[in-house]
Amino acid sequence: MELEKLEEILLGVQKPGRYIGGEPNSVVKDPDTVDIRFCMCFPDVYEIGMSHLGIQILYDLFNRREDTWCERVYSPWMDMDAAMRREGIPLYTLESRTPVKEMDFLGITIQYEMCYTNILQILELSGIPLKACERDEDCPIVIGGGPCSYNPEPMAEFFDLFYIGEGETQYDALLDLYKEVKKAGGGRHAFLERAAAIPGIYVPSFYDVEYNEDGTIRSMTPNNPHAPERVKRVLVSDMTTALYPEKPLVPFLKVTQDRVVLEIQRGCTRGCRFCQAGMVYRPLRERSLEDLKEYAKKLLESTGQDEISLSSLSSSDYSHLKELVTFLIEEFGEKDVNISLPSLRIDAFSLDVMSRVQDVKKSSLTFAPEAGSQRMRNVINKGLTEEDILSGAAEAFKGGWSKVKLYFMLGLPTETEEDIKGIAALANEVAKVYYDTVPKEDRQGRVQVNSSTSFFIPKPFTPFQWASMFTREEYLEKAHTVNDAMKAQLNHKSLKYNWHDADVSVLEGVLARGDRRVGAVILDAYKRGCLFDSWSECFDNEKWMEAFKARGVEIGFYNLRKRSLDEILPWDFIDAGVTKEFLKREWERAEKELVTPNCRVQCQGCGARKYGGGVCFEGQD
Amino acid sequence: MKVRIKFRKTGMMKFIGHLDVMRFFQKVNRRSGIPIAYSGGFSPHQLLSFASPLGLGLTSEGEYLDMEVESFEGSAAMKDRLNACMAEGLEVVSCRLLPDNAKPAMAVLAAADYLVFPRKGHGFPGWEEALSSFLGKPSVMVVKKTKKSERETDIRPLVYDFQRREDGMFLKLACGSVENLKPELLLEAFYRSLGKEWEPFAFRIHRLELYARKDDELLPLDSFGEERP
Ligand code: SF4
Numbered sequence: 001m002e003l004e005k006l007e008e009i010l011l012g013v014q015k016p017g018r019y020i021g022g023e024p025n026s027v028v029k030d031p032d033t034v035d036i037r038f039c040m041c042f043p044d045v046y047e048i049g050m051s052h053l054g055i056q057i058l059y060d061l062f063n064r065r066e067d068t069w070c071e072r073v074y075s076p077w078m079d080m081d082a083a084m085r086r087e088g089i090p091l092y093t094l095e096s097r098t099p100v101k102e103m104d105f106l107g108i109t110i111q112y113e114m115c116y117t118n119i120l121q122i123l124e125l126s127g128i129p130l131k132a133c134e135r136d137e138d139c140p141i142v143i144g145g146g147p148c149s150y151n152p153e154p155m156a157e158f159f160d161l162f163y164i165g166e167g168e169t170q171y172d173a174l175l176d177l178y179k180e181v182k183k184a185g186g187g188r189h190a191f192l193e194r195a196a197a198i199p200g201i202y203v204p205s206f207y208d209v210e211y212n213e214d215g216t217i218r219s220m221t222p223n224n225p226h227a228p229e230r231v232k233r234v235l236v237s238d239m240t241t242a243l244y245p246e247k248p249l250v251p252f253l254k255v256t257q258d259r260v261v262l263e264i265q266r267g268c269t270r271g272c273r274f275c276q277a278g279m280v281y282r283p284l285r286e287r288s289l290e291d292l293k294e295y296a297k298k299l300l301e302s303t304g305q306d307e308i309s310l311s312s313l314s315s316s317d318y319s320h321l322k323e324l325v326t327f328l329i330e331e332f333g334e335k336d337v338n339i340s341l342p343s344l345r346i347d348a349f350s351l352d353v354m355s356r357v358q359d360v361k362k363s364s365l366t367f368a369p370e371a372g373s374q375r376m377r378n379v380i381n382k383g384l385t386e387e388d389i390l391s392g393a394a395e396a397f398k399g400g401w402s403k404v405k406l407y408f409m410l411g412l413p414t415e416t417e418e419d420i421k422g423i424a425a426l427a428n429e430v431a432k433v434y435y436d437t438v439p440k441e442d443r444q445g446r447v448q449v450n451s452s453t454s455f456f457i458p459k460p461f462t463p464f465q466w467a468s469m470f471t472r473e474e475y476l477e478k479a480h481t482v483n484d485a486m487k488a489q490l491n492h493k494s495l496k497y498n499w500h501d502a503d504v505s506v507l508e509g510v511l512a513r514g515d516r517r518v519g520a521v522i523l524d525a526y527k528r529g530c531l532f533d534s535w536s537e538c539f540d541n542e543k544w545m546e547a548f549k550a551r552g553v554e555i556g557f558y559n560l561r562k563r564s565l566d567e568i569l570p571w572d573f574i575d576a577g578v579t580k581e582f583l584k585r586e587w588e589r590a591e592k593e594l595v596t597p598n599c600r601v602q603c604q605g606c607g608a609r610k611y612g613g614g615v616c617f618e619g620q621d
Numbered sequence: 622m623k624v625r626i627k628f629r630k631t632g633m634m635k636f637i638g639h640l641d642v643m644r645f646f647q648k649v650n651r652r653s654g655i656p657i658a659y660s661g662g663f664s665p666h667q668l669l670s671f672a673s674p675l676g677l678g679l680t681s682e683g684e685y686l687d688m689e690v691e692s693f694e695g696s697a698a699m700k701d702r703l704n705a706c707m708a709e710g711l712e713v714v715s716c717r718l719l720p721d722n723a724k725p726a727m728a729v730l731a732a733a734d735y736l737v738f739p740r741k742g743h744g745f746p747g748w749e750e751a752l753s754s755f756l757g758k759p760s761v762m763v764v765k766k767t768k769k770s771e772r773e774t775d776i777r778p779l780v781y782d783f784q785r786r787e788d789g790m791f792l793k794l795a796c797g798s799v800e801n802l803k804p805e806l807l808l809e810a811f812y813r814s815l816g817k818e819w820e821p822f823a824f825r826i827h828r829l830e831l832y833a834r835k836d837d838e839l840l841p842l843d844s845f846g847e848e849r850p
Contacts, residue, residue, distance in 0.1 A: 004740065004741045004742075007740075008740065008822060010636055011677075011678050011821075011822040012822070016636035016677070017636050017637050017638070017641060019636075020633040020636050020637075021633075022633055022634070022708055022709050022710065023708065024648070024652075024706070024708050250648055252637045252641045252644075252645055252708075253637075253641055254640075254641070254644065300651075301652065302652070303648065303652070304647070304648030304649060304650070304651035304652035304653075304706070305648065305651075306647070306648075306651065336659060336664075336665045359664075
């Protein structure tokens with residue numbers, strides 16, 4: 001690529017450091033010594049993509065192979081996008097500035113639905129035909145992975161294959177196969193056919209979908225003998241043997257998560273019924289305490305970062321949390337390393353730890369009750385009682401905190417007006433606890449209780465996958481109900497409330513549970529200029545609505561319709577571990593407001609035991 | 622103990638801004654394991670001070686950073702240790718021990734050398750002569766904008782030297798907290814004087830050295846420190 005031209009472009013864009021690579025611990029290899037060139041992509045802006053642990057894991061995994069060079073690319077921001085199109089500069093990898101189109105693979109991690117148009121941007125700027133069926137032998141194999149691959153259908157026509165599950169397990173097989181096929185002179189088709197037989201690999205073009213007259217799916221059948229009926233999600237059954245990137249990339253720019261991340265476990269035992277991650281990453285698998293101590297040291301040494309953060313869905317459930325946290329504080333606290341502990345349940349232990357690692361007066365405490373009333377929390381199986389929250393808050397206030405954040409969802413199944421108003425009532429109770437526990441002379445002004453609500457979006461492979469959503473107007477009405485109720489509280493001066501955008505939620509709902517017909521809408525919206533939809537300054541709902549209209553796709557069909565339990569859902573062809581029977585059982589228990597205990601209290605036979613590891617076998621070796 | 626670090630910033634690193642270079646050095650210090658000193662207080666920070674921020678897009682072979690350390694293992698050893706942890710385009714040139722009473726680089730900074738030349742496709746034939754005769758005038762008035770006001774000043778006294786060189790034009794300009802002239806501002810005034818439209822990135826600007834004044838003489842910042850084995 002012509003460096004002069006690129007440099008001039010970079011001088012004219014915001015934060016050019018996004019587009020230059022060269023970060024410490026980035027990997028540069030001699031292209032002549034490798035057989036496979038892989039480009040990993042996070043389809044959002046650099047600062048977000050660089051904060052993602054999954055990419056670091058895969059980058060490390062691929063680059064450990066001598067025959068493979070893995071490079072990176074992120075979404076060029078609007079200004080860079082325009083400049084590249086204007087100057088005819090193709091999207092290039094950060095490490096070697098090689099056009100992405102020259103790679104053997106382009107792997108895209110799909111973390112949220114609102115990045116779908118960004119994926120099309122990546123393809124277009126690379127000069128790769130958007131539709132898989134239009135790609136020739138000169139194009140890389142385009143792979144999708146990440147949470148959204150649990151319903152890949154809306155994006156199916158844009159990908160050559162999806163990798164469903166955890167990267168550590170089958171990528172070696174996939175890359176070895178690629179080399180083998182190439183050596184034998186085979187092309188894309190030959191490779192895809194054999195790839196389809198690898199567990200976890202889904203090749204969308206090898207399946208045909210037929211629809212009933214009412215628009216629901218009649219059947220989804222393989223049209224190629226190599227493609228299995230059902231695609232199995234693959235995972236690492238024993239995390240104690242899983243590798244961890246010991247030399248993560250160190251960005252020059254200040255990124256969203258500018259710290260070392262220690263993944264302490266995968267999966268979750270809790271079984272919250274709205275949570276996709278809690279279902280599709282089952283079973284819970286812990287890393288060993290000794291390994292984590294070792295990694296913490298190595299990571300801090302190799303990056304020079306001054307902050308370390310624990311990562312998991314529910315850190316409080318890690319069996320050796322106390323030992324780990326104590327170790328971190330004792331070992332690194334002295335060395336001016338900040339320790340950040342997200343997703344901890346608020347209790348005496350966590351408050352004690354937090355008071356040691358952060359400035360109590362400045363920091364705020366986060367609770368995620370998710371729903372305002374106990375009834376509603378039972379429905380969603382969030383095992384957090386009002387008692388837990390209020391006593392946790394009381395402890396926190398005694399410890400010096402005076403800022404609290406509360407997270408809730410609106411639009412949950414079976415929700416009533418009372419449940420909605422319960423949000424404001426709970427926020428008020430929390431404020432009241434402050435005034436009841438902290439004597440006047442010790443108060444630092446008013447307590448701040450900030451509540452925020454998002455609109456619940458049913459996700460595939462959760463017990464709520466059959467739930468109906470609401471219209472944008474209904475959502476706004478719900479938010480206004482909360483807002484009015486907040487104002488009516490005794491402590492209303494201490495309460496703040498904000499709610500998420502309803503338009504985005506409606507759209508996300510369609511994309512999350514859509515089928516292949518939604519792909520045309522995504523393409524249409526992209527052609528109309530939709531990009532960076534997760535950025536409020538870029539999101540353009542009108543264009544999306546025009547796209548739905550132009551493609552004749554009804555939002556109501558995806559969001560408002562009540563799905564019957566025997567309907568074939570677009571993602572049913574994936575075996576994600578949790579069985580449909582279990583999800584149905586949980587959906588029925590939700591309707592009866594019955595709480596289901598977590599894996600450690602009582603196994604629910606969810607289906608994930610067949611992976612042969614993790615919490616399902618705890619205490620049985 | 623204070624050590625004065627001289628470093629180069631070249632190639633693609635010109636796109637990394639000053640604040641990011643600062644953060645980069647903080648991490649390099651941690652990675653390299655040099656005994657960097659920290660401030661006290663609830664959130665301690667490394668005691669680093671840069672001589673002069675380099676604008677985005679500029680390259681340099683004469684950047685300076687003063688660093689407080691607990692102990693000093695020698696110039697060569699420290700340089701090697703740091704360079705083992707640097708990135709392509711950022712390279713330590715020397716590590717010199719400063720006398721205890723040395724003033725921070727930032728405080729004594731007085732001048733900077735630059736080499737400027739047009740980027741490919743920019744500039745115009747004979748630009749060197751034109752620039753020489755522009756700088757040959759006794760005064761060059763420009764409008765300097767500050768947050769509060771706009772005022773006309775003569776920047777010619779801030780140009781200490783200029784010379785045509787094979788590869789461009791050499792400029793020695795005032796630099797520092799008392800008097801300061803950015804090469805971009807000078808070039809812009811030059812273009813304006815010719816009635817030409819100024820394109821912000823028409824010229825490559827490469828900083829060569831930073832100086833402090835000592836007894837009416839400009840001395841490179843590294844001459845204030847001592848190379849120690
Ligand atoms: S099989 Fe039982 S223990 Fe294992 S994840 Fe499912 S519910 Fe939990």
